[in-house]
Amino acid sequence: MTVSVAQLSTAQRARMLAAVGDLRKAKVDPEKLRAQLMRLFRLRFMQGGRAAIAEAISAVRGMEGPVDAAEAEVVMQQLETSLGVENLGTTLVGQSATVVRDVFEIAAKGVKSGYKLTVTDHRAINTIARHDLVWIKDHNENNLMPKLRQATTDVMREGYSRDKLAQRLADDLGGIVDADAKYWSDLADHTTTKAREIGRVQGFVAAGITRVIVRARMDSRTSEMCRSMNGRVIAVEHLVRQRDEILAAKTTSDMKNAAQFAGSQGNLTSFEGKTGALPANIGLPPYHYKCRTTLFAESEKPSVSKQLGSDVSSEDAAILDRYSAEEHFHRAAHIRRDAARPQGLEWGKDLESDQWTHGARQFEEKRAAYKARANASVVGADEVVAQVYQGKTQYVFFCERRRALSVVDDNGSLRGCYRVGHVEKHIENYGREAAWLKTN
Secondary structure, three states: OOOOHHHOOHHHHHHHHHHHHHHHHHHHOHHHHHHHHHHHHHHHHHHHHHHHHHHHHHHHHOOOOOOOOHHHHHHHHHHHHHHOHHHHHHHHHHHHHHHHHHHHHHHHHHHOOOOOOOHHHHHHHHHHHHHHHHHHHHHHHHHHHHHHHHHHHHHHHOOOOHHHHHHHHHHHHHHHHHHHHHHHHHHHHHHHHHHHHHHHHHHHHHHOOOEEEEEOOOOOOOOHHHHHHOOOEEEHHHHHHHHHHHHHOOOHHHHHHHOOOOOOOOOOOOOOOOHHHOOOOOOOOOOOOOOOOEEEEOOOOOOEEEEEOOOOOHHHHHHHOOOOHHHHHHHHHHHHHHHHOOOOOOEOOOOHHHHHHHHHHHHOOOHHHHHHHHHHHHHOOOEEEEEEEOOEEEEEEEEOOOOEEEEEEOOOOEEEEEEOOOHHHHHHHHHHOOEEEEEO
């Protein structure tokens, strides 16, 4: 049984056509492409699911005699046929293949201008799109269909008349389909992010780039995995090997082994080793669903060294040594860029009263002016040190002109801005318990 557009209501058809139209308009913007594919996957699944439920219920209504358990199988066969890989799955993958190609090509061109897709690229693009069929089959078998089957069986046991049975099935199964729609949106997001990052790897190779920087979006939503990967400098050859493992994957198990997802396979939530010890299956984003992290070419290797203070504990030293001097430099530079944006860095959610009590009163400033001073001190800092607080890395920015220092968590949250009467003396004191980032 195929769920066609003709079976949808006028409003449903309008939403579907609008989503397809938006997808076409978004062709030059990978982020818009991703957002529109997420919307389209969600719409197609919800509308296809509703149509499949309607047909299954119609079949039950058309039967005669008392409702029996065998009719649950009739309903499930209808749903499995309509929502399975051969029907809805193939439709979604057919739609995603074009988007995967566009995102892949745009990403590669973003690294190397004028990049032309090769035969190998087209094979990779088809593989990325086909991987969705594997995920869909796994999700249907292990999540969606068991829920639909359980709900169908439970309703059938209640002994309803056929009309009441139809209403209960419509309500219960419809609720499951609506709740499950998020998975399909996440799948589209995952597919386009993977296509973008593999496309970027192709661009790095073509451009002769050998090292790239991981750049996460740092804010209150940043995952621990992305926070731990931010600023790391990874060899492109490491990413090429992982890319090949991902594209060679045939099963969900293969794909999970090729790309470690945060929270899966041993509940790894962050990588806390040195970058040189990265496992083979960590490097290429996405690191989890809705991952906002991406890779950038290292335009210039900074000439910087890291000097541990004499009073740094062995535990803190181990945390600071997770990152090389240049990786600390990139992480601090990321914070500077965010501080320079119009909205600047924000205060950590748990620090509102603390920063106001211990910082703002020193300057006798209102909150807006104090926040502006904190951000300006980061942007205009003359010196930076990395330190550890409660097991997490922080960066301290010393600004001579403003006679202030700003403390920032490595997720980009401000912890405080403090007056310093003698900057050099403060730097010397901080340096004993921190990792000094020295420009060579």
